[in-house]
Each structure stands twice: as structure tokens, then as C-alpha cells.
Amino acid sequence: MEKKYINLREILIGIMFMLLLAFVGARAVQVQIYDGPWLSKKASNQYEKSFTNNGRRGTIYDRNFREMAVSIEVTSIAAYPMQITDANATAEALAKALKMKAKYVLQKLKTDKKFVWIKRQSTPKETAAVKDLQLDGIDFIPECNRFYPNTTLAAQALGFTGLDGEGLEGIEFFYNRYLKAEENNYTVFKDALGNGFKAEPDTVTLNRGNNLVLTIDSNIQFITEAALQEAVNRYSARSGISIVMQPKTGAILALAHYPFFNPNAHTDFDKELWRNRIITDPFEPGSTMKIFSAAAAIESGTTTPNTIFYCENGAYRIGKNVVHDINRHGWLSLQQIIKFSSNIGAVKVGEKIGPKRLYQTFRNFGFGEKTGIDSPGETTGSLSYYKQWSNIDTGAISFGHGISVSALQLICAVSAIANDGVLMKPYIVQAITDHLGKPLKTFKPQKVRKAISTQTAIRVKNMMKTVITKGGTGVNAALDGYSVSGKTGTSRKIDDNGTYSTKKHTASFVGFTPSENPEIAILVIIDEPQTEFYGGIVAAPIFKQIAQDTLNYLGIPPQRINNKLRVARDSETRG
Amino acid sequence: MNDRQYNAHTGGYDVQLLFPVLFLVGIGVVMVYSASSALALKKFGSDYFFLKKQAVFAIMGIVVLVICRHLPYRLYRQLSYPLLLLALVFLIAVLIPQFGVSAGGAARWLRIGRFTLQPSELARIALVIYLAYSLEKKGDQLKDFSVGFLPHVFILIIFSSLIFKQPDFGSVVILGTLTWLMLFIGGARIRHLVATIVALLPIGIYLVMSAEYRWKRLLGFLDPWQYPSDEGYQIIHSLMAFGTGGIWGAGIGKGYQKLFYLPEPHTDFIFSVIGEELGLIGILIIIGLYAWILMRGIQIAKSTEDAFGSLLAVGLTIAMGLQVVVNMCVALGLLPTKGLTLPFLSYGGTSLVLNMASIGILMNISTTRRA
Numbered sequence: 001m002e003k004k005y006i007n008l009r010e011i012l013i014g015i016m017f018m019l020l021l022a023f024v025g026a027r028a029v030q031v032q033i034y035d036g037p038w039l040s041k042k043a044s045n046q047y048e049k050s051f052t053n054n055g056r057r058g059t060i061y062d063r064n065f066r067e068m069a070v071s072i073e074v075t076s077i078a079a080y081p082m083q084i085t086d087a088n089a090t091a092e093a094l095a096k097a098l099k100m101k102a103k104y105v106l107q108k109l110k111t112d113k114k115f116v117w118i119k120r121q122s123t124p125k126e127t128a129a130v131k132d133l134q135l136d137g138i139d140f141i142p143e144c145n146r147f148y149p150n151t152t153l154a155a156q157a158l159g160f161t162g163l164d165g166e167g168l169e170g171i172e173f174f175y176n177r178y179l180k181a182e183e184n185n186y187t188v189f190k191d192a193l194g195n196g197f198k199a200e201p202d203t204v205t206l207n208r209g210n211n212l213v214l215t216i217d218s219n220i221q222f223i224t225e226a227a228l229q230e231a232v233n234r235y236s237a238r239s240g241i242s243i244v245m246q247p248k249t250g251a252i253l254a255l256a257h258y259p260f261f262n263p264n265a266h267t268d269f270d271k272e273l274w275r276n277r278i279i280t281d282p283f284e285p286g287s288t289m290k291i292f293s294a295a296a297a298i299e300s301g302t303t304t305p306n307t308i309f310y311c312e313n314g315a316y317r318i319g320k321n322v323v324h325d326i327n328r329h330g331w332l333s334l335q336q337i338i339k340f341s342s343n344i345g346a347v348k349v350g351e352k353i354g355p356k357r358l359y360q361t362f363r364n365f366g367f368g369e370k371t372g373i374d375s376p377g378e379t380t381g382s383l384s385y386y387k388q389w390s391n392i393d394t395g396a397i398s399f400g401h402g403i404s405v406s407a408l409q410l411i412c413a414v415s416a417i418a419n420d421g422v423l424m425k426p427y428i429v430q431a432i433t434d435h436l437g438k439p440l441k442t443f444k445p446q447k448v449r450k451a452i453s454t455q456t457a458i459r460v461k462n463m464m465k466t467v468i469t470k471g472g473t474g475v476n477a478a479l480d481g482y483s484v485s486g487k488t489g490t491s492r493k494i495d496d497n498g499t500y501s502t503k504k505h506t507a508s509f510v511g512f513t514p515s516e517n518p519e520i521a522i523l524v525i526i527d528e529p530q531t532e533f534y535g536g537i538v539a540a541p542i543f544k545q546i547a548q549d550t551l552n553y554l555g556i557p558p559q560r561i562n563n564k565l566r567v568a569r570d571s572e573t574r575g
Numbered sequence: 576m577n578d579r580q581y582n583a584h585t586g587g588y589d590v591q592l593l594f595p596v597l598f599l600v601g602i603g604v605v606m607v608y609s610a611s612s613a614l615a616l617k618k619f620g621s622d623y624f625f626l627k628k629q630a631v632f633a634i635m636g637i638v639v640l641v642i643c644r645h646l647p648y649r650l651y652r653q654l655s656y657p658l659l660l661l662a663l664v665f666l667i668a669v670l671i672p673q674f675g676v677s678a679g680g681a682a683r684w685l686r687i688g689r690f691t692l693q694p695s696e697l698a699r700i701a702l703v704i705y706l707a708y709s710l711e712k713k714g715d716q717l718k719d720f721s722v723g724f725l726p727h728v729f730i731l732i733i734f735s736s737l738i739f740k741q742p743d744f745g746s747v748v749i750l751g752t753l754t755w756l757m758l759f760i761g762g763a764r765i766r767h768l769v770a771t772i773v774a775l776l777p778i779g780i781y782l783v784m785s786a787e788y789r790w791k792r793l794l795g796f797l798d799p800w801q802y803p804s805d806e807g808y809q810i811i812h813s814l815m816a817f818g819t820g821g822i823w824g825a826g827i828g829k830g831y832q833k834l835f836y837l838p839e840p841h842t843d844f845i846f847s848v849i850g851e852e853l854g855l856i857g858i859l860i861i862i863g864l865y866a867w868i869l870m871r872g873i874q875i876a877k878s879t880e881d882a883f884g885s886l887l888a889v890g891l892t893i894a895m896g897l898q899v900v901v902n903m904c905v906a907l908g909l910l911p912t913k914g915l916t917l918p919f920l921s922y923g924g925t926s927l928v929l930n931m932a933s934i935g936i937l938m939n940i941s942t943t944r945r946a
Contacts, residue, residue, distance in 0.1 A: 003880065003882060003885070005762060006760055006761070006762070006882065006885055006886070007877045007885075009759060009760040010760060010873055010876045010877050010885070010889045011873065011877060013756060013760065013873060013889060013892075013893060014869070014870060014873035014874075014877075017866075017869045017873075017892075017896045017900070018866060018869075018870070020896075020900045021862050021865060021866050021869075021899075021900065024862060024900065024903045024904060024907065024909075025858070025859055025862050027904075027907045027909055028817065028850070028855055028858045028859070028862070028907060029855060031814055031817040031818060031850075031907055031908075032817050032818065032820055032821055032822065032850065032854065032855040032858070033821070033822060033855065035814070035818055036817075036818045036819075036820075036821045036822075037818075038818065039814055039815050039817065039818020039819065040815070040818045040819040040821065042811075042815055042818070043812075043815035043816070043818065043819045043831065043832065044819075046815075046836065047831045047834070047836070189831065191613065191831070191834030191835045191836070
């Protein structure tokens with residue numbers, strides 16, 4: 001073999017290598033320049049994970065800055081299924097650590113998704129157990145969990161949030177945009193094992209939402225709820241609601257519902273219990289409406305508390321219908337009609353002043369319109385226009401039938417009487433503060449309108465005082481050392497077939513104390529009490545208990561002992 | 576060729592080899608660190624684990640290069656059979672579980688004391704030396720099938736079947752191609768060479784089809800995006816690395832694919848890590864450096880009067896060149912995945928030291944060629 005042939009072939013080999021390297025270089029150009037953007041995007045899809053951090057929701061305080069709802073940081077466990085090599089083993093290990101079903105976990109891991117939640121808001125113990133497993137493709141995402149430290153207290157008023165931290169009910173829903181922290185979108189870079197690099201999630205600052213300061217006083221709320229719970233159980237009632245309000249400001253001190261539910265585990269409770277029924281549910285008020293009929297009569301100028309009406313000895317026919325009184329009365333003054341809660345008397349009052357005036361007065365007291373309270377789902381109740389009323393309608397509406405109102409409307413209207421005729425807008429949040437506690441917005445009491453004249457208000461107030469005196473329907477509401485103005489209510493509920501039930505009643509009592517300078521107005525409604533059903537028997541004692549404890553808690557001194565308004569409570573009257 | 580002429584040319588080092596090689600080794604040490612730090616930290620608790628070892632290998636490589644530079648290359652004529660025997664012993668030993676070290680389902684390393692050695696790397700050099708020796712010795716007899724062709728193929732088959740058992744299909748292909756090219760240069764009949772290819776084709780197809788992992792790798796190679804989580808995984812992530820790097824690269828240490836996405840980022844896929852971190856610019860520089868080394872190797876072979884020296888030079892160049900081209904093609908998705916390292920850049924002691932030895936030998940040939 002001659003060397004020159006070897007040389008020639010060696011040159012050929014050299015050329016071959018140069019061509020191959022040129023080819024490799026050309027391929028590199030193709031991949032890095034032409035396919036570069038596409039490949040780069042594919043790559044970043046794999047190692048970049050975008051997260052939305054909901055931040056930390058603001059705290060809800062009661063009026064004494066006691067925490068009602070707080071957000072606490074928790075960890076959620078997530079997985080990147082693509083990065084898990086042995087899904088079966090991982091699923092089993094996770095299931096064991098989290099006490100979940102392995103099959104369920106495996107199903108989650110076997111999806112095409114890049115990211116799945118394994119367990120939202122796991123307990124610290126669970127998180128530690130999973131961390132100890134050192135599994136590939138498992139991640140720990142910091143989140144915030146809503147916690148209600150007082151469990152059931154004021155639950156229907158507060159509402160609750162969903163897993164994503166959005167308010168779903170109550171104040172949580174209504175003030176969601178204030179409570180909610182600004183969303184924080186951030187990208188985390190993950191290696192193939194799911195470990196973060198660059199920006200770790202826990203180095204991301206949590207935005208914080210604003211705080212709310214409620215008008216609710218958790219002590220009064222507790223007093224109210226305790227009294228309500230006891231009464232509902234004592235009378236085997238279906239449910240009960242109660243409101244405590246400052247008549248002069250419209251600030252709500254307590255909004256109580258029974259049965260309770262625990263917002264920390266709201267899904268364990270019947271959905272029907274979640275609602276703030278005081279605001280959302282209309283009911284037929286019954287006799288408590290007579291005070292507004294009386295107010296309309298006095299305001300009309302044609303009637304005084306001493307104007308007498310003939311009460312037909314217990315039965316009064318209007319067309320085909322007959323209105324009954326429980327006790328037969330002959331002639332009664334307007335004041336007595338209220339005191340004894342005469343239905344026929346109220347009908348006569350309505351007939352005297354006519355539907356237009358009745359309607360207008362009711363409207364002035366806020367019936368048939370929303371109060372505008374800062375809570376969701378408010379009902380207007382139903383108050384049809386007076387021109388559509390028949391004679392029996394006018395009569396029935398005069399004593400609170402054929403009309404529906406919300407409990408909130410009723411307490412607001414009664415508060416207007418207590419407040420010299422000025423209707424106040426009810427409110428539940430008195431301030432919004434930033435996360436440092438600096439006030440951003442404060443809510444002052446708002447006057448809606450003057451519903452009736454001051455003089456009329458005082459006259460009605462005094463008539464309402466007689467309800468609590470001997471022979472009145474509300475003697476059980478009488479307090480030691482404080483004067484009370486109030487009114488009982490007993491209404492039959494409408495059955496499923498559309499007629500008034502003989503068994504299902506709503507017992508109520510509404511009033512305020514002290515009468516001369518009202519500090520608190522209280523409404524108590526007991527739904528379907530079983531053993532007794534009169535408002536004066538079922539609801540009035542609850543009013544008494546709540547009022548007594550609240551006045552005591554608020555440190556409002558009792559009136560002088562020789563005050564005439566102290567009453568003997570030697571008889572129970574019905575009405 | 577005589578002793579006087581050796582001595583006359585033992586002065587300097589061939590700068591045209593020394594510069595690109597040291598440059599590549601330097602880049603290699605840096606890139607091995609960049610590529611392996613995350614892996615090392617997770618596996619060994621220190622991100623310097625592979626860096627330290629690679630630095631030691633580099634120093635060992637330089638020492639070996641210096642030694643080989645000064646060892647008269649004609650010495651290898653006498654060493655060709657002993658080396659062949661040594662390689663054979665190692666190749667057999669690696670298959671014995673007590674000596675072999677497995678990784679990723681293949682027994683490719685031999686444990687000797689504290690070190691592990693990759694016998695297939697040694698086998699390649701031994702084969703080159705043997706072929707250069709044998710081709711020179713047989714001269715014109717190469718045209719004869721049984722004398723000039725068969726013995727070389729016989730040695731190849733023994734080596735190949737042993738390496739195949741590891742299994743290391745990539746090295747087999749390299750050895751086969753290397754032998755074929757050397758026979759071509761040495762002057763074997765084209766007829767025989769072409770016939771070999773025709774005969775080998777069905778065997779190759781059978782071998783690919785017979786092992787499931789090879790078949791899957793082929794599928795993954797042909798359509799990687801179809802099998803993104805298994806067969807195509809490596810290719811996809813390698814391509815993503817190149818794509819992310821773009822023209823200028825993400826910067827040293829700033830690549831993402833090495834973070835457990837890319838398997839073997841510091842050995843088989845170091846080229847991809849370079850592609851991501853140093854960009855197309857880095858890739859073209861690396862290719863240029865290899866081209867320089869290969870051209871220089873060919874030039875040394877061409878200008879060496881001594882047939883053994885010439886064949887040895889071209890053989891070493893081919894062995895290195897094949898390794899380079901195949902590794903790059905795999906990284907760029909042009910060839911199915913093989914467990915082959917990139918000379919001077921990939922982590923691995925045997926590969927680095929023996930490639931440096933090859934350069935040392937080439938330098939020695941270079942200094943004596945104009946005799």
C-alpha cells in the first residue's frame with residue numbers, strides 16, 4: 001500500500017468529519033434559532049408553575065375588638081403527576097399519611113394535569129408526615145384558612161368563606177372585596193422533582209385584606225343566643241331568632257339564630273341554617289303590627305290614645321269573614337286595644353283612618369322596602385299597594401295579617417318609635433381598617449326619615465308601656481328597675497295548603513327599654529313553639545332575660561325604685 | 576526513522592492540539608460543575624462532588640498527556656498485543672458481577688481499588704493500536720480476504736460481543752465504524768467493505784428489534800413528542816435545553832434542564848447543558864474546537880511518512896471524531912440515544928484520561944513525522 005493512497009483516504013476521512021460537524025452545526029442552528037422559541041416555551045411550561053396566592057383575608061372584630069373571624073396560615077398538599085414515576089407507591093404512601101383512600105389519591109395522580117391538589121388545608125401533623133416521606137413530585141403550597149374562634153357565635157351574621165377564600169355568606173360575602181387581600185400572582189420555578197428554585201412560595205409576601213369592626217357585641221350576642229337556645233328547647237320550637245339593636249343609631253348589637261351552625265365546618269350543617277334569616281326571610285308579623293296601626297291613627301290627628309272603639313264582643317263580620325278576639329271586649333280605648341291586643345279594635349282603627357293612611361304610615365316605618373343593611377339577601381317583605389286592598393285586607397293588615405315583613409324591618413320600625421319617630425338605617429359594620437388597624441372608612445348612624453311626629457312617637461311609646469302592666473299581654477317582659485315598652489305577637493302560620501294552621505304559630509315580642517330613654521330594642525321570634533304559643537308567654541320572658549342581662553352588661557343604672565312604672569307581675573295575660 | 580530523529584523532535588508541544596484540548600478541558604470542568612451541582616447535592620450532599628473528581632481527572636489527564644507526548648509512539652507496535660489482551664481481560668472482568676459496577680441497567684465500569692474504569696474506552700484505544708500495527712505489517716496482503724480482512728474483523732467481533740453483553744450498543748457501533756474506516760484507509764478491498772455493510776445490515780436490524788429498550792429508543796428517536804414521558808423523554812428535554820439556550824445562552828449555571836429534567840446532564844448530555852447555558856455561540860465554538868483537533872489529527876496522519884504512525888494518528892482521530900459526532904447527534908436528536916460521552920467535556924475519568932492520552936500520542940507522532 002502506497003502512502004499516497006493512505007493520504008488520500010485520510011483526507012477523505014477529514015472531509016467526512018468536517019461535513020458531519022458542519023451538519024451538526026447546521027442542526028444546532030435549526031434547533032436553537034428556528035425551533036428555539038417553540039422549544040423554549042415548551043420547556044418553561046414544564047418548570048414554571050404559576051400560582052395565585054389569595055393572600056391573607058382581613059379579620060372581623062366585634063365592637064370590642066374581639067376576633068370573630070381570622071385567617072390562619074395553613075399548608076395545602078399538591079402534586080405534579082408528570083413528575084411522579086411510581087404513581088401507585090406514591091398514592092399509597094400519601095393515602096397512609098393523610099388517612100385518605102389510596103384509590104382516590106391514585107385517581108388524582110393519574111390525570112394528564114400538571115398540577116393537582118391532594119389535600120387542601122392539611123393539618124400541621126399531616127403536612128409533616130407527608131414531608132417526611134420525601135416523595136418526588138409533591139409540593140406544599142401555603143394558603144390561608146378562615147377560622148371562627150367563637151365557633152357558632154353570630155355565625156349567620158358572619159357567614160363563611162369557601163376554600164378559595166371567597167366570602168360565600170353573610171358579612172364575609174357582603175364585604176368580600178374589602179376583606180379579601182389583593183391577589184398575588186407569582187411564578188415558581190420547579191425542577192423535575194418538583195422542588196422549587198428561584199422564588200420559593202414562602203418567600204412571597206402575603207397580601208393582607210382589610211379588617212372589619214362590627215357593631216355586634218359578642219357578649220350581648222352570647223346573652224341573646226343563650227336565652228334563645230333555652231327558650232327554643234323549652235317550648236320544643238322549630239327555631240328562633242332575636243335581634244338587639246340600638247334604637248338611636250340603628251347599630252345592631254346582636255343577631256341571633258337558633259339552631260346554631262359552626263362556620264368552621266359549615267358543610268356539616270343543613271344549608272337552611274346558613275342564612276341570616278332575620279334579614280332574608282319574611283314572616284307574617286301578627287299583633288306586633290297593631291302599634292303601627294295605632295301610630296297611623298294618632299298621626300292622622302283623628303284619634304288619641306283615649307279614643308274609644310266598639311269591639312263587638314269578640315266577633316266582627318267583614319263580608320264573608322269573621323274576625324275574632326280571644327277575650328271578648330265591648331268598648332276599648334286605643335290604648336286598651338294595644339294593651340289587650342284586640343284584633344277587632346285594630347280593625348276598627350283601620351276602618352276609621354282608611355287604607356291610604358295605614359299604607360303610608362307603614363311605608364314610612366320602612367315596611368315594603370329594604371332597610372339597606374350591609375348584609376346580603378335582604379327581603380323587602382310584602383306590602384301590597386293600598387288601592388289593591390279589599391275591606392278585609394285593610395282589616396287584616398291593621399292587625400298584622402296579609403302582610404309580611406322581615407324581622408329586621410320590624411325591629412327598625414319599633415326602634416323608630418323609641419327614637420322619637422326617626423327611622424334609622426340598620427348597620428352591622430361600623431368601621432373598615434387596614435391591616436395595621438388604621439381606619440379606612442367609618443360608618444356613622446344614618447337617618448332614613450322621620451316616620452311619625454315626636455309627639456305621636458311618645459304617645460305610642462306610652463301605650464306600649466301599658467302592655468307590660470297588669471292585665472296587659474306582655475307582663476312577662478317586665479324588668480326589675482327598668483321601664484319597658486313592648487308588644488306581643490302571636491300569628492298562625494300558613495299551612496302547606498294555603499290556609500291558616502291551627503297548630504303552627506309564630507310567637508313574638510318586640511320592645512325597648514328603658515322606655516324614657518331607650519338604650520336597646522329587642523325582637524324575639526319563636527317559630528312553631530309546641531307546648532305554648534302566645535307571644536306573651538313564649539317570647540316575652542326571653543325579651544326579659546336578654547334585656548336584663550344586656551342592661552346589666554352595659555352598666556345602665558336601674559331607674560328609681562319608687563318609679564311608678566315598676567309593675568306587679570301577679571297575673572299572666574294572653575294576647 | 577531512528578533514535579536520533581526522535582530526539583531531535585522531542586522539544587515542544589503541538590500547540591494546534593494543545594490549545595483546543597486544554598480549552599475544551601477547561602470548559603468541561605466548568606460545565607461539569609454547572610451540570611452536576613444539583614444532582615451532586617441531592618445524591619452526595621455536596622455540589623462539588625463531581626467537580627472535584629473531574630478536576631482530579633483533568634490533572635491526571637494532563638500528566639498522562641505529557642507522558643504519552645514523550646513516549647516514542649513506535650513503542651506501541653510492541654505493546655499492541657499486550658494491550659489487546661489487557662482490554663480483553665477488562666472486558667471479560669466487567670461482566671463478572673464481583674468486579675463490574677452497574678449503572679442504569681448496564682455493567683460498564685470495572686472497579687479497581689478506589690477507581691472505576693470503563694473497559695470499552697480502553698478497548699477502543701487498544702483496537703486502534705492493534706489495527707495500525709496490523710495494517711502496516713500486512714501491507715499489500717490486506718487485499719486478501721482471509722489474511723488481510725478476516726483477522727481484524729475477528730478481533731472486532733470478540734470485542735463487540737463482549738461490549739454488547741454489558742450492554743453498550745453505542746460503543747459497538749463506534750468500534751465497528753472505526754474498524755471499517757481503518758480498513759478502508761489501510762487499503763482493504765472496497766468489495767469486502769461494501770459486502771460487510773450488506774451482511775451487517777440484517778444483523779443490526781435484528782439486534783435493534785431484539786432488545787426492547789433499543790427498539791423503544793428508536794421509536795422515541797423517530798417521534799420523541801409522541802412519547803414525551805418515556806422513550807422520547809431524553810430527546811425532548813435535550814432539545815428543550817438547546818431551544819431555551821437560543822443564540823446567546825442562559826448563562827453558565829442558569830440552565831434549567833439539568834435540574835433533574837435531563838438525565839445524565841454531566842455525562843451523556845453535557846452538550847445539551849452547554850447548548851442551554853452557552854447558547855448557539857458556545858455550541859459553534861465547541862464544534863470549531865473539535866474540528867480544529869480533528870483536522871490537526873488528519874494533518875498529522877497525512878504528513879507522517881511512517882505508515883504505522885500515520886495509521887495510528889488517523890485511527891485515534893477517527894475514534895475521537897466518531898465519539899464527538901455521535902454524542903452531538905444524539906443530543907440534537909439526530910441519532911437514537913446512546914450512552915456515549917463527549918471527549919474532554921463529559922464527566923468521567925477513563926474517557927478524559929484516555930482521550931488526553933490519545934492527544935499525547937498524536938503530539939508525539941506530530942513531532943517525529945518530518946523525519
